[in-house]
Amino acid sequence: MAARTASESRDIPSGGGLVPSATRAAWSSVVIRSAAASVAACDMVLTLLSDRSRSESLVADPERVPAAVEEMLRITPLGRNAGMPRIATEDVELTGGTVRAGDAVLVSTVAANRDPEVFEHPEDLDLDREPGSHVAFGFGPRHCLGASLARMELQTAITTLVTRVPTLDLAGEVTWRATALVRGPAELPVRW
Numbered sequence: 001m002a003a004r005t006a007s008e009s010r011d012i013p014s015g016g017g018l019v020p021s022a023t024r025a026a027w028s029s030v031v032i033r034s035a036a037a038s039v040a041a042c043d044m045v046l047t048l049l050s051d052r053s054r055s056e057s058l059v060a061d062p063e064r065v066p067a068a069v070e071e072m073l074r075i076t077p078l079g080r081n082a083g084m085p086r087i088a089t090e091d092v093e094l095t096g097g098t099v100r101a102g103d104a105v106l107v108s109t110v111a112a113n114r115d116p117e118v119f120e121h122p123e124d125l126d127l128d129r130e131p132g133s134h135v136a137f138g139f140g141p142r143h144c145l146g147a148s149l150a151r152m153e154l155q156t157a158i159t160t161l162v163t164r165v166p167t168l169d170l171a172g173e174v175t176w177r178a179t180a181l182v183r184g185p186a187e188l189p190v191r192w
């Protein structure tokens with residue numbers, strides 16, 4: 001069998017109109033971001049196990065998992081920073097101020113998810129909260145491409161744990177990812 005060069009073996013089909021490097025960058029973005037749901041799942045397991053009444057309430061009623069996942073998405077910041085800056089391409093009037101063309105704007109979805117005008121007692125984790133309009137997956141044209149997949153993964157992971165391993169508990173010190181852009185546990189020792 002003929003040996004393939006490194007660039008051939010990394011060859012990725014290019015989409016209509018996209019130059020190969022842009023296609024590669026787009027695919028890299030999807031692949032890198034696809035790990036986010038696994039990290040979020042670990043974070044959610046930690047949230048549930050750090051207060052047994054939370055995990056026990058889902059063990060008793062797994063039907064509540066989808067709403068609980070939405071509430072944990074709302075309150076748990078996945079990123080370690082305020083996200084990508086946006087650069088205004090024209091002057092924009094925004095809630096009483098003007099963002100000038102060329103200005104950089106940091107949009108904090110974490111702050112939006114704790115907006116007291118939208119969420120009652122926003123700092124409280126309330127697994128019974130009616131799933132509302134959180135922006136954990138962003139908003140508008142840049143809305144997360146993987147949101148449906150991430151929701152499915154998270155709901156499946158948490159439902160499986162509460163139904164098949166109801167005695168799951170923390171078993172040691174949690175260590176945190178120190179350098180990654182995505183925040184969450186690096187090690188989460190558990191027992192059952």
Ligand code: HEM
Nearest residue numbers: 030033034036037040078084136137138142144145146150
């Ligand atoms: C809990 C898991 C996840 C969360 C909280 C999340 C969150 C987000 C957020 C907030 C954005 C918007 C970023 C911005 O406005 O600049 C975004 C974009 C994106 N996400 Fe996710 N994501 C998750 C999982 C995933 C998964 C599993 C995939 C792919 C399989 C994915 C693929 C993408 C892509 C490709 C974009 C860029 C969309 C664009 O710029 O048009 N995400 N995500």
